[in-house]
Amino acid sequence: MRIECIAIGTELLTTRRLDTNSVWLGERLAALGLGFHRKTAVGDSREDLGQLFREALTRSDLIITTGGLGPTFDDFTKECFADILGAELREDAKSREDMLAFYAARKRVPPQANFKQALIPAGAEALANPVGTAPGVWWADPPGHSGTRLVMLPGVPREMKRMWEEQVEPRLRALAGQQVHTLRLVVGGVPESNLDERTREARERHAHLEWTILASLTQVELLARGSDLAALEAARVEFEALLGGDLVGVGDGNLEDAVLERLKARGETLAVAESVTGGLLAARLTAIPGASEAFLGGATVYTAAAKTTLLGLPAAFLAAEGTVSEATSRALAEAVRAKLGATWGLGLTGNAGPAAEGGAPLGAVFIALAGPRGTVSKAFNQPGDRTDIQLRSTAWALDLLRRALSA
Template identity: 30%
Template sequence: MKTEIVAVGTELLLGQIVDTNSSWMGEQLALAGIDSHYQTKVGDNPDRIEDAFRLALDRSDAVIVCGGLGPTQDDITREVLASVMEVDLVLDERIAERIRSMFANRHRSMPENNLRQAMVPVGATPIPQQPGTAPGLVAPIRWVRGVGAIGEGAAAPEGAEVLDRVVYVVPGVPYEMREMLNGTVLGDLQRRAGLTATIESRVLRTWGQSESGLAEMLAGRIEELDEVGNPTLAFLASGIEGIKVRITAKGADSAEAWSLIDAEQDKLEALLGDLVFAYDDDNMETAVLAELGQLGLTLGVAETITGGRMANRLSSAEAAMRSGTAPGGARLGDPGLASGSDDTASDVGDPRTFAGGIVARSEHLIDYLLRAGSSEVSPLGDDLVPPVASAAGAEALARAARLRTGASVGLAVTAIEDRAAATPEHPFGTAFLAVSISAQPARGDLGAVAHRDQADEIRLPGDRERLADYSAISALNLLRLILQDRR
């Protein structure tokens, strides 16, 4: 079963929208065991869309078309599909009523244009999942390569091979497309392909090593797996989100596949050690917040170069974790790294694990934070405050973050962000990361926590934006390692 993806929309060609839908669908097809050899982007032009459809149907068993299902005049995927199938479009009253209900539930009147979305090519069936006004379609087609569609009961050209093809049409809105693919398309493709095996996958998220470095660390294991063939490993570089190592296994059923994955995960973690910080869709901030919640600690941050990046990531992650909508299923209070467990949410209570953050850009604010009459911030006294762009300065700022936010843990980032201030010893791109933890007595089921201040100096590549991004994630990773007693 060979499947092809056709993404429709002039905005994709102009670069106004990045086509993340096709890459996501390609990944899901691979995980489902379906071959996908081609991905095509085509603008909102009927002739070019039809050419793309015909080419895809000539060379692939199934075609997934994404986009062009809206209510406006340039949304012409339905019309082109009907033309390729050589059938009429007819109004599906059930879809029309569903769209009317959606507008009524929002207390809005429905423009008549939206009824275009209820038009279905004869022979196609709507996909049951319809989170928005655009319905998806499944359209089986009897096809002759180089000729086109053959209607039911029609005779094919003499000597021609009639091929069973299928076109799936899904909206370009990502969450709508994903619901339809997971709910209908992938299962239908596997059924048509006669696949009985189950394919499962888990992603190990790592930080602190390059893709080539990871490949070198795992070279021996990769060679062993190449001989066995199942499970398999793949690497995906994800910028400031680290390097992902995906384990994919095939089994007679889901339990067998997960058993293979669990065993392989144990082997990889023994090789990778503390480079692994999370799993699947969890990220560095959910990992850090889960560790803090496990220890009963709260966190305050102070940022210079990062300009609020840490505070933004942490506050967004905490909100998702509290509501149970974090991507990987992380919840505050979960033991260890969150990895999509089905445990019910624990009572995290107040105050919030993330107490808040301070973005200190001006010398006046930095001076206030580091002086402010507290010997805990600057043990040497108010008149002996260290330079902020230094290990000692970052450490003092971490203490200030802890004290000013009322948290039990302070995290701070500073850097040499001005090339004019760089020196041979501290060139542009030098970042200083610091953690300050106040001593906590044992309470309830929580053990005592010792006082600790620690600062790290690192060198980061790239321009100022990359320096800021990588400083933020590196600081969170330092805190993770300290909380796990790995540093």
């Protein structure tokens, strides 16, 4: 099956917004044992779309588009395909009802322009959008193209993903062959090149699986793909032993999930005092549903005065130790732990720029963990831009706690 993906939107041709949908779709297709032969990003131009759709119909069996289903003047994915294929657009009664219900639930009336979203090419099926107003389209065997499937999905990732999983994948599974499974190992506190070297021999022993290393600012993932579940299970057992305490988890979760799960399992709680990360650590934790069972909250103590008024650090102490220092991180961790009555307190100070501050060089970060057995702290130094430093600091803090919780 020759499959291509077309991402629609002028913004995707700039650096302002990138097409991440096709990456996600590529991953989902791979799990079905399928893959793209081509990916295109194209602007909201009726002429460009028409040309591209005509070409795609001549070369691909499955065409997946994302974007161009909205209510505005520059959305015309359905119109273009309907034109080319000589099909009429007709209002789909169910899509109209869904839209009215969506607005009614918000005590609003749809703007007139939105009704165009309920138009579906004759002969195609509407794909319901449970989280937005633009339905998608599944069009099997469009006029003159027997055997071809067109899938039109919204560009909003959340809507696209949900519709793909619930409505497109079941239809494709019927068409596709052997299922491919993925083993995902998440590793913390280890650079990508180190993980590459440490696992090379073991990966060679499991060469029948397809291996990938994916590094981000906060963790490294080792992925193995294959259709043989027993082989994946054997790899899991071997790699768990090999990675030991560096292994954050196996499966879908990330570092923050692993930390919250361990806290909950132990019936323990966490509070954080953030200077350099300015709330990002708390935000990463509270992004996870159910975080409140283990995460109590914290203080974003961005200024010296906030460290004093919110957490009671004496001004004289801050003047003596500096706002960016190991001693201040320790004091913050201990103060927030005591103030909120948490099992663990994390304190972070550092300098993420734009300039050197309080005598600390750009990129210097101090992280302290206060717990039932006392306080530990570490100094880090990581060049990079502001966002890099802030994000990496949250990962260091979480990994410090994760290791303490594994002990």
